[in-house]
Amino acid sequence: MLARVPCALCGESDYRLLHDMGWRRVLRCARCGLIRADPLPSIEEKVAVETLGYTDETAYPEVRDFFKNCHRDFVDDPVIRGMRQTLADLEQALERPGTLLDVGAGTGIFMHLARERGWTTTGVDICPLTADKAAREFDVRITVGSFEQHDFDSQRFDAVTMLDVLEHVYDPLAALRRVHALLRPGGAVFIAVPNQRSLLTAVVDAYARAGGPWADKLLLRLYVAPHLHYFTPVTIRRLVDTAGFRLHTLQQGKVYLGRYRLSPVLRIPLEMILAAGAAVGMNARLGVLAVKQ
Numbered sequence: 650m651l652a653r654v655p656c657a658l659c660g661e662s663d664y665r666l667l668h669d670m671g672w673r674r675v676l677r678c679a680r681c682g683l684i685r686a687d688p689l690p691s692i693e694e695k696v697a698v699e700t701l702g703y704t705d706e707t708a709y710p711e712v713r714d715f716f717k718n719c720h721r722d723f724v725d726d727p728v729i730r731g732m733r734q735t736l737a738d739l740e741q742a743l744e745r746p747g748t749l750l751d752v753g754a755g756t757g758i759f760m761h762l763a764r765e766r767g768w769t770t771t772g773v774d775i776c777p778l779t780a781d782k783a784a785r786e787f788d789v790r791i792t793v794g795s796f797e798q799h800d801f802d803s804q805r806f807d808a809v810t811m812l813d814v815l816e817h818v819y820d821p822l823a824a825l826r827r828v829h830a831l832l833r834p835g836g837a838v839f840i841a842v843p844n845q846r847s848l849l850t851a852v853v854d855a856y857a858r859a860g861g862p863w864a865d866k867l868l869l870r871l872y873v874a875p876h877l878h879y880f881t882p883v884t885i886r887r888l889v890d891t892a893g894f895r896l897h898t899l900q901q902g903k904v905y906l907g908r909y910r911l912s913p914v915l916r917i918p919l920e921m922i923l924a925a926g927a928a929v930g931m932n933a934r935l936g937v938l939a940v941k942q
């Protein structure tokens with residue numbers, strides 16, 4: 650038995666080892682295919698790792714500029730346009746803007762963009778530093794704490810968004826069931842996660858299995874410490890089905906490298922692999938819109 654913790658999606662405890670990185674292993678459920686980190690961090694370790702991204706600029710050097718555009722004078726880059734498209738998709742599915750809960754609201758820029766389009770927004774995030782900053786920058790109020798435990802005063806929302814959140818949670822099925830409970834009947838959830846069935850992941854996985862000389866460094870960048878689960882189109886679809894949603898759309902999306910700080914040695918091959926992945930339907934991101942039945 651590789652791990653005693655049952656799979657968060659199907660409850661099975663039979664895993665296949667994908668990678669052993671020393672400090673962490675990457676396992677795939679033998680039954681449903683959901684991929685997870687093992688061991689999962691303690692809550693103290695998780696908070697420390699997540700906070701590091703905000704407090705230590707050297708912790709994740711490639712993404713240290715990622716949030717630099719999240720201020721009131723932001724430039725209309727592909728990430729911002731992607732957020733606006735998400736809001737437009739929700740407005741189409743629901744026929745109009747309504748009440749929106751952004752889980753993992755972070756910088757608050759998504760709430761700001763939503764409000765501009767007529768949504769009434771509520772945000773929740775585990776990080777007090779980012780919530781304070783969001784309040785100052787965008788005048789949005791973000792509740793600090795665990796979205797799974799906060800009761801939201803029995804409020805029911807028209808839409809819930811989880812942008813780059815589900816891969817960070819211990820129990821993604823429990824999180825989606827919580828989303829389901831917080832939505833009104835007919836309400837919609839939008840989930841954005843990295844796509845584990847991307848060409849980039851396939852290339853790094855194959856390179857690591859072949860024992861390439863930079864395998865450890867590449868695995869560390871792909872299977873980053875804050876991510877606890879890794880989703881494919883198959884497993885994310887099963888997850889939303891099991892949580893009681895009807896899948897509306899499952900789309901793939903590109904990663905915008907303009908916000909990443911990369912040396913040319915990394916950037917050029919990365920751009921080539923991402924472009925090839927897009928051409929063969931193995932993009933680096935997944936976007937799921939699902940409706941509460």
Ligand SMILES: [Zn+2]
Binds near residue numbers: 657678680
């Ligand atoms: Zn499973």
